[in-house]
Amino acid sequence: MRPGVGCSGLNRPARHRKLKAGGERWVVMRPVVEGMGLAWQSQNAKLNAGSDRYGARNDIVTRDAAGREQAMTCMPLKRYPLWLVTINPAKVPDPAVRQRVELYQDASAEALYQFWATGSATVETVAAVIRESPQNGHPAVTCRCPPD
Structure with missing residues (x-):
């Protein structure tokens, strides 16, 4: 695993600097x-x-x-998933990270569908659909990253 890359293959904000400002959690985006x-x-x-x-x-x-103070580009943690689904996987050079971006985007699409179509989406129901969908082109991968 490359330094700075979380167990999911994506840089999780939990692995990078987070801060609180204005009562909200923020992710420093450059890393x-x-x-x-x-x-x-x-x-x-x-x-x-x-x-x-x-x-x-x-x-x-x-x-x-x-250790120097400087202004950084930060995003609210609650908006981080929105940004991740806009990433063009073809521009991610590392094949393992690219596959994880695609898997994240597939899971996000499924979660949104379940939420809007049925009124509920859980990690378990989304993961079950993603694992059972051979057309998504991703191997059945289970990765539980440690909590923050």
Whole structure:
């Protein structure tokens, strides 16, 4: 497993710096983006252009790796899944991470379908459908990441 990559193959915000500001949990996005092998410049532009959609802010001050204070691009943790489904898997260079992005996107689509069609979606019901769907092209993978 590459440094900075969570057990799901995606950079989970739990593995990176999170902070609280204004009573909300935020994810520092640059380490997440670069850990997935994506270009920070284009993702930062996407986050800033869609700041109403993603809730990204550039005015949250945190410390960098050297301990210096600086403003970082951060996203509310509750909006992080929305951003992940917008990633183009073809642009993720690492095949293992790309597969996990695709699996996440399939699971997200299933969860939204279940929620809107039946009024309920759980990890168990979504995982069961994803495991039973040979057309999704993903092997049956079970990965339980440790809680925050």
